[in-house]
Amino acid sequence: MDFRDTLEEQAFRDRVRSFIDQKLPSNLVGAEEEDPGREQAIKEWRAALGEAGWIAPHWPSEYGGGGLSVSEQFVFNEEMAEARVPDVGGMGVNMIGPIVIRFGTEEQRKEHLPGITSGENIWCQGYSEPGSGSDLASLQTRAVRDGDDYVINGQKIWTSGAHRADRMFMLARTDPDAPKHRGISMFLLDMKSPGITVQPLITMAGDHVFNEVFFEDVRVPAENLIGDENRGWYVGAALLDFERSNISRMIALRHMVDDLVTTAQASGIEMTPAMRAEVAERAIEASVGRLISYRVISIQKRGGIPNYEASMNKLYRSEVHQRIAQTGVKLLGMYGELYRGSPHAPKNGSLAHQYLSTVSATIAAGTSEVNRNVIATRGLGLPRA
């Protein structure tokens, strides 16, 4: 791969950089959720992105997106991550929007896309169930056609952000007699529909991130079916045309390592040679992660579709994320274990918090074991066990 930008990429990079310089509210970078002023700063940033057509940079422009090519998306995401800009698009912009554009009807696009780009509707993803995570196609939540509606009964679990979401995109079984991948449909539903109950699940880090969601005779209008009935599995699994390098997350890893060094310096920590070597190892791993991202984008730029490379990317990134968090806690010695609320906790316990919250990184969005299976069979050509 040639690491240099083409002239067009360089010009686009300059444009994104100067946009960030001029428009990014300074108090947004590194702001905690509870910081006063954060909400206002997010509003200003959203408005600036909206004006530039960059709320959904990877969507086609006729649907309110930026219409960027994959290489422009990569540059855009790289620059935003370097500037530590928080994502304001969420699952609406990043997951369900592109699905509605590709598989939805014109009415569905008109109904759902404007609320996503304006930020009016927050979305959550209802896929996993208590008995169906890695083997998602075994899901049991039922949707039964009744007149102009489908009636949904069942349960979802680990639903991130369901407590804040206005809408959910979900998979439910519409044909229990068909082979498991062929009896599933995708629905869009309003979280205020009667019969939906959201129960919080608190993580071991003490955060309310995800939930259980129960459905009891929830009526969903038939026009909220996305794609054909019983084809929901293929809608959910479709490879949509945007860049998949995860460059933002790889850059975030390097920022985590940089922050460890800054914290050590600010706290007057004398690093032992072994500790220095460990931090250096993490910095090297973060750089390798970036190269994995470059590999993915170089495949896409040549018109290919990343396959096992996407699994390598997810596996490596989530495991390095955990190791950086572990190094951080070690770096602070006994103080590293102190949690939020302790007056002696460095950085208000954020390293201890990171340590606990990154445990789930190797489970969410595909476990390490499942990704290793993909690398083994599709990447290395090993036989299935």
Ligand SMILES: Cc1cc2nc3c(=O)[nH]c(=O)nc-3n(C[C@H](O)[C@H](O)[C@H](O)COP(=O)(O)OP(=O)(O)OC[C@H]3O[C@@H](n4cnc5c(N)ncnc54)[C@H](O)[C@@H]3O)c2cc1C
């Ligand atoms: C932080 C977080 C956020 C999440 N957010 C959402 C969300 O918003 N919406 C949503 O729908 N889901 C969400 N999930 C759920 C996530 O997709 C599942 O947790 C994940 O797919 C694993 O499924 P599971 O938990 O049922 O584990 P299981 O699939 O039951 O796996 C249990 C163990 O068995 C191993 N295993 C399973 N199958 C195989 C195999 N074939 N070969 C080898 N080992 C195997 C797994 O690696 C794991 O170690 C979230 C999860 C987390 C942790």
